[in-house]
Amino acid sequence: MKEKNVVRQWILVVILSLMKVFVFSSAQAADGEDSSHKIKPVLLKVPLAFPSALPAVKSSIVWVADQAQLISNGSIKVKTYEPGKLVAPFEILDSVSTGKVNAGFAISGYWAGKIPAANIFSSVPFGPESGEFMAWMYYGNGLKLYQQMYDQAGYSVKVIPCAILAPESGGWFKRQINKPEDIKGLNMRFYGLGGKVFSKLGASVSLIPGAEVFPALERGAIDATEFSQPAIDQMLGFHKIAKYNYFPGWHQQASVIELLVNKESWRGMHVSQQATMEALCKAAMTNTLAQGEAIQYQAMQKNENERGVTNLYWNAEMLALFEDAWQQVVNEESQDPFFKKVWDDLSSFRANYVIWQRHAFLPRKTGDKVQ
Numbered sequence: 001m002k003e004k005n006v007v008r009q010w011i012l013v014v015i016l017s018l019m020k021v022f023v024f025s026s027a028q029a030a031d032g033e034d035s036s037h038k039i040k041p042v043l044l045k046v047p048l049a050f051p052s053a054l055p056a057v058k059s060s061i062v063w064v065a066d067q068a069q070l071i072s073n074g075s076i077k078v079k080t081y082e083p084g085k086l087v088a089p090f091e092i093l094d095s096v097s098t099g100k101v102n103a104g105f106a107i108s109g110y111w112a113g114k115i116p117a118a119n120i121f122s123s124v125p126f127g128p129e130s131g132e133f134m135a136w137m138y139y140g141n142g143l144k145l146y147q148q149m150y151d152q153a154g155y156s157v158k159v160i161p162c163a164i165l166a167p168e169s170g171g172w173f174k175r176q177i178n179k180p181e182d183i184k185g186l187n188m189r190f191y192g193l194g195g196k197v198f199s200k201l202g203a204s205v206s207l208i209p210g211a212e213v214f215p216a217l218e219r220g221a222i223d224a225t226e227f228s229q230p231a232i233d234q235m236l237g238f239h240k241i242a243k244y245n246y247f248p249g250w251h252q253q254a255s256v257i258e259l260l261v262n263k264e265s266w267r268g269m270h271v272s273q274q275a276t277m278e279a280l281c282k283a284a285m286t287n288t289l290a291q292g293e294a295i296q297y298q299a300m301q302k303n304e305n306e307r308g309v310t311n312l313y314w315n316a317e318m319l320a321l322f323e324d325a326w327q328q329v330v331n332e333e334s335q336d337p338f339f340k341k342v343w344d345d346l347s348s349f350r351a352n353y354v355i356w357q358r359h360a361f362l363p364r365k366t367g368d369k370v371q
Contacts, residue, residue: 039075039270039272039273040075040268040270041074041075041076041077042075042076042077042265042268042269042273043077043078043079043102044076044077044078044079044102044103044261044265045079045081045086045101045102045103046061046065046078046079046080046081046101046103046104046105046259047080047081047083047085047086047087047092047095047101047104047105048061048080048081048082048083048089048104048105048106049083049089049092049104049105049106049107049110049209050083050089050105050210050257051082051083051210051211052080052082053235054210054228054232054235055231055232055291055292055295056163056165056228056229056232056257056288056291056292057105057163059163059284059287059288059291060105060162060163060257060284060287060288061078061080061105061162061163061259061284062080063284063287064078064162064259064277064280064281064284065077065078065079065080067280067283068276068277068280071276071280072272072273072276075270075272075273076273076276076277078103080105083209083210083211084211086101087100087101087104088209089106089110089209090110090209092104092105092106092110092260093106093110093111093114093155093157093260096157096260096261096262097155097156097157097262098156099156099262099264099265101262102261102262102265103259103260103261103262103265104259104260105162105257105258105259105260106257106258106260107122107255107256107257107258108121108122108146108159108256108258109122109123109191109192109193110207112192114153115149115150115153115338116333116336116338116339117149117336117338117339117341117342117343118149119192119193119333120193120339120342120343120346121142121145121146121149121256121258121342122192122255122256122257122258123191123192123193123194123251123252123253123254123255123256124193124253124254124346125193125194125197125250125251125252125322125323125326125329126250126253126322126323126326127253127254127350128253128254128346128350128353129167129253129254130164130165130166130253130254130289132254132350132353132357133164133254133256134164134285135349135353136346136349136350136353137161137256138282140345140346140349141345141349142345142346142349143161145341145342145345146159146161147159149338149342152338156262156263156264157260157261157262157263158260158261158262158263158266159258159259159260160258160259160260160261160277160278160281161256161257161258161259161281161282161285162257162258162259162281162284162285163256163257163284163285163288164254164255164256164257164285164288164289165228165229165252165254165255165257165288165289165292166229166254166289166292166293166296167229167248167249167252167253167254168226168227168228168229168249168251168252168255169226169228169229169230169233169245169246169247169248169249170226170245170246170247170248170249170250170251170314171188171190171224171225171226171245171246171249172217172224172225172226172233172238172239172241172242172244172245172246173223173224173242173244173246174223174224174241174242174243174244175244176244176312177244177246177318178315178318179317179318180201180317180318180321183198183201183202183203184201184202184203185202185203185204186198186202186203186204186223186224187203187204187206187221187222187223187224188203188204188205188206188222188223188224188225189205189206189207189208189213189216189217189222189224189225189226189227190203190205190207190224190225190226190251191207191226191227191251191252192207192251192252193251193326193329193333194226194250194251194252195207195251196329196333197251197322197325197326197329200325200328200329201321201322201325206222210227210228210236213225213227213236213238214236214237214238214241217238217241217242218240218241224242225238225242226249226251226252228255229292229296229299230245230296230299230300230303231292231295231296231298231299233245233299234299234302234303239303239307239308239309240307243308243309243310244309244310244312245300245303245309245310245311245312246312246313246314247311247312247313247314248313248314250314250319250322250323251322257288259277259281261277330343
């Protein structure tokens with residue numbers, strides 16, 4: 001009996017010893033795994049090209065900032081800064097590239113003076129609309145060419161499309177524009193490639209940041225302007241000065257806004273952090289498009305019913321004039337080799353997409369009254 005007890009005691013000792021070894025080894029393995037996969041926290045400081053109070057900014061980068069910290073369990077923090085607080089809007093690309101800041105939120109057309117093709121990645125006159133634009137970006141060559149543009153131009157940035165807006169309005173004017181002669185001599189704030197169209201038609205066009213547009217309109221430095229959609233424009237007060245709001249926004253049927261991240265900072269992020277930011281920005285594309293489609297009619301109704309604004313649809317003569325001038329602008333811009341490369345790729349995509357577009361979507365019926 002005594003021998004059996006001794007054997008049992010030894011068996012118990014051996015089992016306990018083996019359990020200790022197993023637990024200790026498992027703990028070491030877990031510790032080793034944690035340390036090898038430990039994610040270093042990252043803080044992205046993001047100067048904005050547009051005020052955070054604007055709906056499209058709230059539903060994009062401000063929303064991304066909130067979600068990034070939550071989804072990454074605190075390993076990603078995104079802090080946004082109002083326009084001009086860290087960096088002036090038109091200096092964001094250079095500042096991100098040189099590492100003055102590690103990120104920025106802007107629109108690529110702001111860099112068109114340095115990179116002509118940059119205009120295409122923000123908006124294109126006479127389409128594509130939002131669905132087609134995203135199709136080309138994500139499932140055509142758009143995103144690859146977008147990054148290649150910055151790489152080829154020598155900018156050390158990672159670009160991520162992070163918002164897409166539904167169509168903008170066609171501009172705010174102090175008087176009606178019914179014929180080509182009405183454009184000649186106008187002083188206008190107009191964005192991107194659409195601005196080049198108006199220049200070709202005899203207007204004097206400048207591109208100024210959003211915060212400066214209303215003061216310029218108020219003091220008469222400009223006679224007309226465009227900025228964004230009605231729900232955004234109303235926050236800038238254009239309706240107080242210009243009483244004619246034209247549609248459609250042929251110059252910006254869709255508008256992409258970008259998140260730029262310094263390339264060295266991007267490479268220093270864990271792959272899960274990179275994936276989180278890319279996924280959140282793709283979600284923000286959906287968020288901004290859906291919100292933009294939902295809130296425009298209220299602003300348009302208020303403009304007409306309470307603010308004395310007349311919503312107008314460009315007549316056929318003016319739309320034909322704009323489209324003809326646009327083709328001239330394309331030919332001129334295509335003298336830049338990379339612009340031509342991007343334009344040819346987008347045009348090829350659209351030429352194939354058109355069979356789907358013409359068969360799948362309902363056209364606006366001839367004679368329909370535009371409300």
